[in-house]
Amino acid sequence: MSFQEPWLSHLDGLAHQFEQHQAEQAEDPENRADQAFYKILRDACDVVRDAEKDASPDLPEVIEKAQVLLNKALQWAYGEMYYSFLPCFSDSKEYPLVKDTAPSCGVDIIEAFMEFYTKYLYPGAARPPLPPFARTASWLRSPHPYPWSTRLARFREGLTSYASDATPLAQWVHEARAELTTASTRSPYSMSMSSGGSILAISAATGYKERDPSLRYYLIDEQSNDSVEAHSFDPGLSNVARYIATDEESKLVFIADDDRIKSFSYAPGAEGKVPRKLPNVHTMNSLRDFDGPMAVLPNGRVARAGKGQAAIWSISDLEKHQDNPGKLIGEGKLNTDNSWREANDPKIEMSSGNKPHCIVAFADEPMLQPMALYLHAPTGHLLCGERGSSSEMYACVAIDIEHGGRRVARYLGHAQDVDKITSSPGDPRLFVTAGSDGYARIFDVRRPLPVLTFQTDNGGDPCPDVVFVHPDGIPTLFTGAERKEQINVWDIRGRNMLYELSTGNNAVVSMAWDPKRSSLFVATENRRVNRMGERHGYRKARVPRWGTWHAAQEAAKAVKEGRMPIPHTQPPRDENGSATPKSEAQVVTEKSEQIKDATSESRPEKPELAAGGHSPAAVSGDKSDAETHHPEQLAEDDDQEMTDVEDDEDEDDEMEGDDGFDVDLDYIGEVDEDEDEDEECGRYDDDDDEIDEEYSSSKRWPARCFHKENYFGYAYDAGQHQLMRWTFKEQPDLAALPASAWAGFW
Structure with missing residues (x-):
């Protein structure tokens, strides 16, 4: 050219x-x-x-x-x-595409092929052996360059990180020095962390067939190291809310369904405490024309996108429910003709809401229908990601909302929806988009094409969200995955993926970073739980001895005492102090006897289980004794009542029997008992992956999922929708692992 x-x-x-x-x-x-x-x-x-x-x-x-x-x-x-x-x-060569160096096709695709082969291509034929490219070595045979890494991370081979001893926080992140805390949640839709990190708010679906809205919030400063406690309540909307936003300055949470936006205050009350049920302050009428995402603007304003335009409300000029208790805000009552909730549901607050104070047309983009809206603070521009699946427009543009809604920049290269947009204070020139086409793209606001692109999945799995951070100034990217059900961690300077982080066979919905505590929050969804709370598509688990909860505890103990539970070697350092992980051949030098010795040392005997699957100590209430004998059985009791505080009057009564925790075992679908066939077909062919039959008998695993039980160092299946908190620190508690779902859970 x-x-x-x-x-x-x-x-x-x-x-x-x-x-x-x-x-x-x-x-x-x-x-x-x-x-x-x-x-x-x-x-x-x-x-x-x-x-x-x-x-x-x-x-x-x-x-x-x-x-x-x-x-x-x-x-x-x-x-x-x-x-x-x-x-x-x-x-391009100068602005490359960064790929995973060791992509996997996933067990779900393999199983789909096997079903097609044996049922349709060659009916009645035996399952063929897997070709080498379709086999994924177990976690045991993957690189383990850092002893303080969580067993729920899987590293790539021969990579160099730009983090070093001079950048300790970045080193903790890049070495997966993290501990995981989980809490059950309702089916999540969207999540927002306030700019000051004081509150995390989640819009979720609850009630019969998940037709009711739920606002869940977490006061971050009040969370403990070993639990994540939520409060939740019905926000009074007529439908499940798809969008949520937070404003640190006004201490407000904004939550929106198609018809309205409601704000709730999390400012401390007269006693200096935030009330469990946040008070509803404002109700805004979206006119049914503005049903897109929201953004909090400077000077106390809220914007919501529609097709070719945005509505703007000035918070200080809105009516407050507190000024006229019991009276409706806005003209007339809410029209509920499109509500999915029960007719005349008394929990629907009937204010129609205040109409927008002004409407700004997108002067150069009359057909723009944003799916993602993000205020880029350094420029003051609204970054809008197009919903290409409905508008057949594949755009990402910057809109100057303060000066007539004109387009100031266009960013090319997206092939499907732009699901999320974010940036980092560490580099105000850059922003990142997450796309339905399976790519995360880093843009410079001054340039029309991405300066770096990350292939988050080699099969087109959507990238639902991204988190862009600069720990100790080192640019780092977290990308979420739906089909792969994991988080990928990328070193941007090194242009490589460092490791995969497990989400317990749950799809990533949304992510948020807490810089004060170096924590990554991840809202996840178990897509094997239907709207009635019933689980399906599970089989009997096949957990290798080194992947059990007991083995993980022994491994954590060994690391804390300076012993190596698996063949670990310290990676060499370059002149900048950066770690260079050794190759797989260098790392894995010993075989199964070492593994068996390390995981069986001082292993407690599993007690007989009482009714419901609990140990006798758990039933009697003696927690310390129960933890000594079989602590894993305690983690999921009573819908995690100790870590998930519900609003009794708003949700608990209506949700009785709807969580799915009391669903009969029959709902898990077919259970694959043909263990010999698994071994013959190469799905469990690693010499070191001897199955712990006793442990596995009480566990279930998704029949079709991306990871099988030996993919990570601990076989963890969440079994329900969860909020996960990954906290990065110098010496994490590696024994702090959530319990994997077990048969009594159903």
């Missing part, structure tokens, strides 16, 4: 190529020319980059013309050619 040719002419040529490609594919749709189509997308991005490098005065027009071409191409691909996934086309 010649630099002397005008960039707009280049794009005209690509548009002509695309028209020819469309015509050729229409004539012969069976002969798909995917690479030719993919090259058109890449070339369009290359034209923009070349025009930017050349400081072309036509750059704004070039960007717009490229976006038109990309939109047409993507609309055609998804609409007429039935593409479901497109590889990244916006990277």
Whole structure:
């Protein structure tokens, strides 16, 4: 491509190529020319980059013309050619695509193939042995470069981290020195951490068939090291709320369904304490035209997006429920014709709400329908991610909401919805997008294309959320996964994925970072629990001896005492003090006898279980004795009453029998008892993965999930929706692991 040719002419040529490609594919749709189509997308991005490098005065027009071409191409691909996934086309040699160095196809895909093979391709045939590329070595054979790493992390081989002894916090994060605390939650929709880190709020679904809204909140300063305590209540909306936002300055939580926004105050009351049920302060009418995401703006305002425009309310000018107790706010009563809740439900607060104080049209984007809205504080611009799945527009733009809603920048390269947008105070020039196409992209606000792209899944699994942080100034990225049911941790400077972090076979919904306590909060959803609370799709677990709760406790004890429970070696350091993990061959040097010795030393005998699956000590209430004999059985008792404080009058009564904790074992679906077949087909073929039959008999595992029981160092299945808190520290309590779901749990 010649630099002397005008960039707009280049794009005209690509548009002509695309028209020819469309015509050729229409004539012969069976002969798909995917690479030719993919090259058109890449070339369009290359034209923009070349025009930017050349400081072309036509750059704004070039960007717009490229976006038109990309939109047409993507609309055609998804609409007429039935593409479901497109590889990244916006990277370049200078601004690369970062991939996982050891991707796995996942047990779920393998099982789906095996079912197709034995039922449809060759009916009645035996399951074939797995080819080498489909086999994933157990955690035991993966690198273990750091003794203080949690067993729920799986590292990549031969990677170099930019963290060092001079940057201890970054080192803790990059070495997965973390302890996990969990708490059960309702089905989460969205989550928000206040800018000052004082409150974490979650919008969730509860009630019969999860048709009722729930506002759950966590006062971060009041949380202990070994538990996460929530308060929850019905916010009085007519539907489950999809969006939530927090404002540290006004001490308000904003929660919104399609019709209204309600605010709740978490300011301390007269006694200096935050009330368990937060008082409803404001109700805002969204006019049913503004049903998109929210953002808290400077000077005490709230914005909510609609199609081609945003509504804005000034908080100080809104009516307050406290000023006229018992009276409705707004004109008339709420129209509940679209409510999923029970008719005339008394828990629905019937105020129609105050209408917006002003409406700002997106001057240059009349069709923009944001799915993600984020205030980029350094510039003051609203970053808007398009909902491409409904609008067939694949855009991310910056809107100047203070000056007529004009577009000030466009960011190219997304192939599906932009689910989340975030930034980090560590670098005000950058922001990150999480996409439904399975990529996280880092943008410089001054540049139209991503400066770095991360492939969070090699099969197009959506990336639901990202967290961008700078511990000790070292840029680090957390990306969540739905199908893979895990968190990936990336070293941005090193341009590599450091490790995977387990979420207990739960899909990631939302994440938030607490900088004060170096903690990552993760709202997760168990997608094997239906809206009635019934679990399905589980089988008998097959947990290797080294992956049991007992083995994890012994390993933690060994690390604390300076012993090595598995073959650990300290990685060498470079001249900057950065650790360089050894290769797999260097790390794993000893075999099963060492593992058996380390995990069986001083192992307590498992007591007989009383009714309900609890040990006699647990039934009698003697906690210390129960913990000594079989502490894992205590962790899930009574819906975690000690760590999940519910509002009795608002939720507990209506949820009786709806949590699914008392569901009969029959609801877990088919239980695979054919252990010999598993071994023959290579799913459990590692020499060191001897199954602990006694331990496994009381456990269940998803029949189809990305990870099997030997993927991480502790076989952990959450079994329910959970909020997880990963706290990074110098010497974490490695024994602080949540109990894996067990048969009595059902």
